[in-house]
Structure formats: structure tokens, C-alpha cells
Amino acid sequence: MTFSEEKYSDEPTRVQQLVKDFFSDQSGADVGADGLPVTLALGADAKDDCAVYDIGAPVTLVVGSDYIRGPKFILYEMGLLSNFDIGYYLAAANISDVAAMGATPIGLLSVIRYPHELDDAGFQDVVAGVHQACTDFGTLNVGGDIGNAERLILSGTALGICPPGKTLKRSGARPGDLLCVTGTCGLLGAAVAYFPKRDSFTHTLPADVEKELLDSWRKPRARVAEGRVLAQKSFATSCQDTSDGLKATIEQIMHASGVGFRIDERNVPVAPAVRMVAELMKVEPLALTMSASSDFQLTFTVAPDDVSACRAEFTDLGLDFHVIGEATEERGARGLDGERSRPLPGVAWKHQKSDISLLASEPSDP
Template sequence: MRSTEIASDEPTRLADIVAPMFSDQSGWTRQLRDGVKVELLAGADAQDDCAVFGVDGPMEIVLGSDYVRGPKFQLYELGHLSNYDIGYYLAMANLSDIAAMGALPIALLTVIRYPRSLPDVDFTALMEGIRDACSQVGAPNVGGDIGSAERIILSASAMGIVERGRSLLRTGARPGDRLCVTGPTGIAASAQRYFGGSGTDREKLPTAKEESLLSAWRRPQALVRHGRCLSTSGLVTSCQDTSDGLKAGVQSLAAASGVGFVVEESALPVADIVAEVAQLTGGDLTSVILGDSVDFQLVFTVTADGVPRLSKSFADAGLQLTEIGYATEEHAVCLRRADGRDEDLPGVPWRHAT
């Protein structure tokens, strides 16, 4: 029996307490009187970005939920993010999970709790941020729960639909598949390094570059078009977003699919602003690219012979993808340096002790 005095860290609780509660959940079914059947295709036991329900007919229903820290964002406390920004972020963080499943978002439900002392103007800005983010992807905020609390609490649940059998899961990668990402990562982490650092005498970036850093937090984007392109291609074997960082994303795909990965350092896409901030702050560039950064890119695997076709589909749609490595039979996940040395992936993943 577990002692009531033990307070485990997050990964331990997930493994020892949460996972056993939801084991073997996928496959649950419910039959309606008229013969229509609902089946839980990917439940909490699958540990995907969202749950997936199959309903008799041509579509699957995708559901996901996420909480954000609201005013406890470091950049909010430093005055770089507004109430509008954190509302926008809440919506996009949830809609990104729908995009990572290859689904089309159709609705968002929100839980907005706030102290009674919160001015109307701040509450309005928060709600407008949610509304405008939903408008960006064409999925309305259809309600939820709004009321008072001791502090601002923000949570949401997103809903999407996808063609039957086309949900992008984390479990399908096979040895030889190519590992790809939709764009550069590390931008959100670089914003925290730059604005949250204690150094006051370092060189400052031009205002336009500072704004580009903050945009990762102020106006994140759910890559719905990218996800739909991946889903409809029929070539993608696994996928998730990089909201916990690229390293964590690759590790999650490896664990779920039972494969390993070699990530080619020379192939990683590098945003100029990330390289510039790493130099200014004395950070290791590769660690920043791979580490804990909420960039909402999609990291995915595709069959080796499917890469040219998928690349063409992306190019035709005005989108980009970058091949950064490949899946292996050996379960280790490593970084291949330019000189051919293999090392553990650098960077701090999200699974830190609390």
C-alpha cells in the first residue's frame, strides 16, 4: 500500500497511479437502441494527444482537453503577455492537439474561473482572445463553465472530426520510417531565455526581433492545414505536436511505437532568432531546439518511400516539412552529431520533477 505521505513526481504518478486506472480502455463500445454503435478507438490508455471515438458512419470524433497556467506564465508576470494573449494561447493549445490528430476542429469548450476582483476590461480581453483564436481555425467557442474562483484558472476541451481510419496516433511508427517536423522549434523557449534572464548588461535585440520572439506565446498557431495534409495522405505512421518540446515529442513517439530514433543534428531546422538568442545568452543551440519549448509544430513519421510524395503534397499546399532522422529497431533515441558520434538527445524535456 502506498504511504499517504508520499508525493511522487509527475511521471511517477502517471506511470504508477493514472495509467493503471485507464488500462485497456481503448475498445470500449456502446450500442444504441437503433443499432448505432460508438467505439472508443483510442482512450486514455493510448496516451495520445486526444481520445478518438468511432461512430457508425464515415467520420471519427476526436476529443482533447488541456489546462494552462493562466497568469502564472513567466512572461505574463513580467508584463510581456496580456489577458487577451493568455486567452488566445488557451484556445490554440487545445486546438493544436486536434491538429496533431489530423482532425478538423469543430468546437471548443472552456472553463474560465477568475477572482471577483478581476476588472471587466481584463475579463473581456481574456474572452476575446479565446474567441479570436477559435475564429482563426473556424471552430466556435460553444460555452463551458464561467465563474469565480480564488485565482484565474483556464482549461478547455476541443473537438474535431476526421475521416474514419485517418486519426494520426503515436503508435504506428516502424523501423525505417523517416522522422519529420513541420518547422523550427525552440522559439518559445528562446523567448523565456531572453526576456526571463537575469542579465541586464547583455546586448539587446532590435524591437522587431523581440516581437517575433513574443509572438510564439502571443499568437501560437494550431497547424490544422498541416495535420489535414498528413492525415489525408495515408502515408503518415505516427504524429504528435511539440507542445512539450521536440525531444519529448520524439521520445513519446518512440515509447508509444516501440521503436528508437536517430535524430540528425545537421538536419534540424534552425530559426535565425533561436540561434541569435542562444549566442546572446550562452545557451547550447541544439539543446534549445530539442528542449522544453511550446512551439506547436508537428513531429511525425512517414514511410521511407512516402517522403517524396508527402513533400510534394506539402509544397503544393504552400507548406514545409523537414526530414530530421529515422526510426530504428533498437529502442534508444539518440542524436547523431555532424562527426558521426551518437549521443543522448540534449535538452530538458517536460518530464521534470515537481
């Protein structure tokens, strides 16, 4: 459906006419995985109050909810992200939560509240982004809530399943376990640090680097395949996604598991684009890599004896991870670089009131 002029339909019209193309032919779909029979008995196409799943075998249902849109979603406010992009991000953020628990997503419930100023085309773009992300991650947007608000507000609830006893948790890391991460962190945080202050730096980044930073927001990847391997093969003793940044994730696993961590700073992967932004900000690249950033990588611990088998499973699926540290009996997380030992650099996301672009340059906690 295309629009040649701006239109502002009422809520019933938007639900009945603009959303239906994304919700068709859902009811009766087989959404199970890994030998677990699950049927979406009533999908959004049924136009009922709730989605209904028929679960025909013992199965663990994993449910996670996340609100992602606020007045400080700065790259959207700057016009650098589209309505489609933030719809996609909504789905990815919620699906990432169930992926971090080792679950396979079977559906997403979405809340889309919009201001009167958002025309039909803009509204449809948000829904299209949610729909595309669900398609990319192998699941369905099964409806939710749509209506007016004073500004655009997005929230979601992801549903996932896994075999009983296979759920991954933040707790469970043991002294001696190795700490791993599925890829580079800090790209999304670097984008937020760079673009609002772009004109104040001594120079701007090359166009391809700017595109890489924005693309990290436009289609972030929930690590569904990685989570399933870690859960089903019982490799991970603990796991969490890096939606609050790598430093925050390490600290949260540490507290939940009752262990400490030694991080080999030389083994933490740093993206070239993050390194370039850090140079402009005059902060060390590792600090920016570990600071607040919603990269949706998985950080997990694994017993030393299982690392080789885990890597082989990852490699067979075209996946990878980096071993960046070790769990210790002594509490606290410290970075090691040769003989140097220090508190982890960077600033963990703790819902600060300050501008996120300043976070990486704040001093580390003592």
C-alpha cells in the same frame, strides 16, 4: 463593446452581457468538413448546459483537453502578454491536440475562472482571444464554464472530426520510417528563457528579435492543415505536436511506437532568434531548440517511399516540413553530427519544479 472605466460585474452579468457577442448565431451552423455532415444543433447561443452536434454519417470524433494557465505563466505575470494573448493561447493549445490527431476542429469548450481583481474589460479580453483563435482555426467557441477563482485559471476541451480509420497516433512508427517536423522549434522556450533574465545578460536582443520571441506566444499556430494532409492521405505512421518541446516529442513517439531514432543534428532547423538567445545563455543552439517549448509544430514519421508524395501535397498548400531523422530497431534516441553520436541535447519538459528558464542549460540525460 468598450469600457471607459473599470467595472466588476457579477458572474450572471458577465455571462449574459459580456460574452453574448462572441457566441451569437451558432445554433444550426454546418461545422462539418471533408464530406462529413456535422451540424451544431445547439451552440452557446442556445444557453443550454451542453453543445449538441448532429452527426449524420459514420465519423470519428476526437476530443482533447488541456489546462494552460498556472501561477508560473511568467510572461503574463511580467506584463509581456495580455489577457487577449492568453485567451488565444488557450484555444491554440487545445486545437493543436486534435490537429495532431489529424482531425478538423468543430468546436472548443472553454473554462475561464477569474479573480475578483479582474475587471470586465480584462475578462472580455480573455474571451475575445479565445474567440479570435477559434475563428482563425475555422471553428467555434461553444461555451463551457465561467466563474470566480482565487486567480485566473484557463482550461479547454477541443472537439474534432476525421473519417473513420484516419486518426493519427503517437504509436505506429516503424524502423526505417523518416522522422519529420513541420517547422522550427524552441521559440517559445527561448522567450521564457530570455525575458525573465533579460537584464542579467551581457546585452539585450534587438527590438525586432524580442518582438519575434513574444509574437511566438501571442498567436501560436495549431497545424490543422498539416494534420489533415497527413491523416487523409495516410502519409504519417505516427504523429504528435511539439507542445512539450521537440526532444520530449521524439521520446514520446519513440516509447509509444517501440522504436529508436537517429537524429541528424545538421537537419534540425534552428531559428535565428533561438540561436541568439542560446548565445546569451551560453548553451548550444540545438539544445535550446529541442528543450521545453510549446511551439505546436507537428513531428511525424513517414515511410521513405511516401516522402515525395507527402512533400508535393504540402507544397500545393503552401506548407513545408523537414526530414530530421530515421526510426531504428535499436531503442533510444541519439543525435548524429558526422561521426559523432550522443544522447539528444536539451531537456525534455517533464513538469519540472525548476524554473523553465534553466531547463536548456541542464545536462542531457545519459
